[in-house]
Amino acid sequence: MDxxxxxxxxxxxxxxxxxxxxxxxxxxxLLALRSNEPYSNKWMLPSGAVYNNEDxxxxxxxxxxxxxxxxxxYIEQFHVFSNPKRSPLMRMIAIGxxxxxxxxxxxxxxxxxxxxxxxxxxxxxxxxxxxxxHREIFLKAKExxxxxxxxxxxxxxxxxxxxxxxxxxxxxxIILEKNFDRRNFRKKFLQLDLxxxxxxxxxxxxxxxxxxxxxxxxxxxxx
Amino acid sequence: MDxxxxxxxxxxxxxxxxxxxxxxxxxxxLLALRSNEPYSNKWMLPSGAVYNNEDxxxxxxxxxxxxxxxxxxYIEQFHVFSNPKRSPLMRMIAIGxxxxxxxxxxxxxxxxxxxxxxxxxxxxxxxxxxxxxHREIFLKAKExxxxxxxxxxxxxxxxxxxxxxxxxxxxxxIILEKNFDRRNFRKKFLQLDLxxxxxxxxxxxxxxxxxxxxxxxxxxxxx
DNA sequence: TCAAAAGTGTTTATATTACACCCATGG
DNA sequence: CCATGGGTGTAATATAAACACTTTTGA
Numbered sequence: 001m002d003x004x005x006x007x008x009x010x011x012x013x014x015x016x017x018x019x020x021x022x023x024x025x026x027x028x029x030l031l032a033l034r035s036n037e038p039y040s041n042k043w044m045l046p047s048g049a050v051y052n053n054e055d056x057x058x059x060x061x062x063x064x065x066x067x068x069x070x071x072x073x074y075i076e077q078f079h080v081f082s083n084p085k086r087s088p089l090m091r092m093i094a095i096g097x098x099x100x101x102x103x104x105x106x107x108x109x110x111x112x113x114x115x116x117x118x119x120x121x122x123x124x125x126x127x128x129x130x131x132x133x134h135r136e137i138f139l140k141a142k143e144x145x146x147x148x149x150x151x152x153x154x155x156x157x158x159x160x161x162x163x164x165x166x167x168x169x170x171x172x173x174i175i176l177e178k179n180f181d182r183r184n185f186r187k188k189f190l191q192l193d194l195x196x197x198x199x200x201x202x203x204x205x206x207x208x209x210x211x212x213x214x215x216x217x218x219x220x221x222x223x
Numbered sequence: 224m225d226x227x228x229x230x231x232x233x234x235x236x237x238x239x240x241x242x243x244x245x246x247x248x249x250x251x252x253l254l255a256l257r258s259n260e261p262y263s264n265k266w267m268l269p270s271g272a273v274y275n276n277e278d279x280x281x282x283x284x285x286x287x288x289x290x291x292x293x294x295x296x297y298i299e300q301f302h303v304f305s306n307p308k309r310s311p312l313m314r315m316i317a318i319g320x321x322x323x324x325x326x327x328x329x330x331x332x333x334x335x336x337x338x339x340x341x342x343x344x345x346x347x348x349x350x351x352x353x354x355x356x357h358r359e360i361f362l363k364a365k366e367x368x369x370x371x372x373x374x375x376x377x378x379x380x381x382x383x384x385x386x387x388x389x390x391x392x393x394x395x396x397i398i399l400e401k402n403f404d405r406r407n408f409r410k411k412f413l414q415l416d417l418x419x420x421x422x423x424x425x426x427x428x429x430x431x432x433x434x435x436x437x438x439x440x441x442x443x444x445x446x
Numbered sequence: 447t448c449a450a451a452a453g454t455g456t457t458t459a460t461a462t463t464a465c466a467c468c469c470a471t472g473g
Numbered sequence: 474c475c476a477t478g479g480g481t482g483t484a485a486t487a488t489a490a491a492c493a494c495t496t497t498t499g500a
Contacts, residue, residue, distance in 0.1 A: 387479090388479085388480090389478080389479070405479085405480085405481095406480085406481070406482080409480080409481085410481095410482090425479095427478095429476080429477060429478085430476080430477040430478040430479070431477080431478065431479045431480080432478095432479080433478085433479060433480085434479085434480085
């Protein structure tokens, strides 16, 4: 490949992450507020350019730490966005990642020079006019998450250490955008033999408290 | 992004395709023979660099036409390969595609200046010492094909227009690397209501000829 | 004692698996 | 009439879906 051919020049490679978590029974995604042009003051998915001495996964984790202060996330690539006009300044190809973090592990570090103003949004509250094509990337990530929640063990990473059956069902319902029968859901999940009844109860007022479950240590896949 | 920062320089973007087809009841993949260094005389997956004015899908289709003479393929991205050492000359990120073509549509065009020496390999005959990391890409593409054959309608593209039930079962068995009961396989497939009995028979000698089926016009998804 | 949400079992329908014999063809 | 591979049905089991009342808690 002749790197001097103008057809190959000035192409950048970005990584971009849709980081999901669950807390208070809500599914949330992390957005960062842009302070510079273009798209100043618009929300975007955390993203950044790939260095030429690291693979994309390393780049994505590095960018997340630098830009959001969040470490120790689980990430998986899901789609490449390569429309030549997706960025107005130069041609940028974006490798899209789904990220998952357990809200118990959420300790936002001290701000650095690069840290952006970040916030967790409930999936329904994500703004529609995001920077670049990030709205499209977000929607595609949501779809990819549907598949992954059924076929992989990301649930274990997504949920806090202790959770109730109605919370678990709620996460499924939000992500898959459909409702389940309470009895069938519980029966199915318990017979998968992934959960352990901790014997503890949720602390809540006004109604009967739910049983707290956790994932069994050795449980791996849901399939 | 400051493109002059040395950390961002000299990164190339490739697309690389694992193109599958079925003929004579065999699943095959298209490889190209390298004539230049590095990896001279090794087999590789068809691939090439992305121009800065086209998206990756366009680039992949263009490269396939230029390098192999094959047009009208169905492609879908499946994984990005970004190990900084995957190419010895410069840092190249490869967007991996699965390609599917119906062997009826296989008319290799006239050779051009860029056309490489290409050949169809049965999956078991793919050489183990391919150029670059193409062996790894091929193996990962095979895994992605397993998922796609169960969850999408690529089967319709993969198979020739007319095919027999044993041929169809054989394609499943090769791709999924497991065997199915003849009666159950046929029953399941017929009740999916995707196939149409053409009333014609296979032309074959030495044993009972099989019924030729085709996909119904409007059949879409297998799920 | 009321409101709110959690917990629980049975029946029916559907899908999956296991399994063995006869059929059509060409040589 | 033999060898080769194609075609067929039924019973058993497992999985999924439908469905309504009782329990616990705090106010």
